[in-house]
Every structure is written in C-alpha cells, then in structure tokens.
Amino acid sequence: MPTIVLITGANRGLGKGMLERFLSLPNHTIIAANRNPDHSTSKELSSVPKADGSKLIFIKLGATVWQDAFDAVKTIEAQSVDHLDIEKDLEIYLRPDVYGYVSLYQATRDLLKKSRREPVLANMGSTAGSLAAWLNSMALGSGWVHTELVDVGADAFHVDAETQAKLMIGLEEYCNGMFKVLGGTTKEKHGGKLVLYSGKATPW
Known part of the structure; x- marks a missing residue:
C-alpha cells in the first residue's frame, strides 16, 4: 500500500522541495495541489x-476559495485514492492559512482518518496543534x-547580505x-507542537 502525501503550494519554493x-x-x-495545475511551474x-x-497526481486547489478543497477531494477520490x-x-499568507486551512482540513479529515498508519497533518505556521486530539497534528x-518570495522581501527591507547569510537558511x-x-x-514527539526543521519542538 503506497504512502499518500498531499502537498499544497507544490509548484514552487518549500512545497516543490x-x-x-x-x-x-x-x-x-x-x-500536488496549487491554484493552477496548468501553469508552467506545475x-x-x-x-x-x-x-x-x-507517482504524481495534480489537483486544483485555490486556498482562498472555500469550495476548492471539497472539489479537490472529489478529484482525488475519483483517482482511486x-x-x-x-x-x-505550505501556503504562506494569512487568508490561505486561516480560511484555506480550515476548508482543507474539513474536506480531507475523513481521508486522513482512513490512513492505515498514524495520519499526519502539518500546516505551515498555523494553529494546527489544536487539532492534535485525534491525529499527529503539528505546525x-x-x-x-x-x-523567491522571502528573498524579494529581504531586498525590499534592505536586509544586507551579511545579515542574510547570518540569519537565513537555504532551501535545501x-x-x-x-x-x-x-x-x-x-x-x-510532535503532536500539538511547533516543530523546527532541526527537529526541535516546543509547545504552542
């Protein structure tokens, strides 16, 4: 039985990695989910x-469109998942992180519960830890x-190269x-906690 992984924002940056x-x-x-599966980056x-x-499956999922998450689940199930x-x-803005996350969680909850292993719900920088009562949910x-986005922001705020080298980490x-x-x-180990890439975890 394959391990099935759903990644949002999968066509760039952290999601692609x-x-x-x-x-x-x-x-x-x-x-692989993003707002436009027909885009060249997808x-x-x-x-x-x-x-x-x-194998790789593409689905459309716009984090700011509530119904998209439920339509995406129907697309997934139609492919025998x-x-x-x-x-x-891996979405990064407030609106996708809040509304997009809630709709995606509601739409996929039943599929996660059917996992034959301990299901994992990992959301980038949200309150996912509050969902830890029934699955391994972490932020x-x-x-x-x-x-690309962070580097543009660093330049916009005139963060010098020395500071970037000291404080920033590479995508790899x-x-x-x-x-x-x-x-x-x-x-x-990680349920209900904020987990860093180093593996260090702290409670919310």
Missing part, C-alpha cells in the same frame, strides 16, 4: 525523478528560508530537515 524529496521515496503517491513537476512505485497519510500545507516553523537545508522530521514524526 518537499515534493522532490517524497517522490524520491519508493511507493509514494504525491498529490507542468514542470512532471519531470521530477520518481522512485519505483511512486481512498485515504491520506500526510497532508503538508512547522520554517524560520527564515531563502525562497530546510527541506532536508523537514523531510527528516516528517519521516520520523509521532504524535507523542
């Missing part, structure tokens, strides 16, 4: 190397990671760390 790492594992089905994901038995093992939400603290370092965290997570 995690998608590449999960596809490198055998027998994994990765569901289509490029088809060329990402896949381990034996692993009957459960989710890991749901990794992932990204820190200051070099992504972050994704490798989070990949390791998600590969060894348990409810006892």
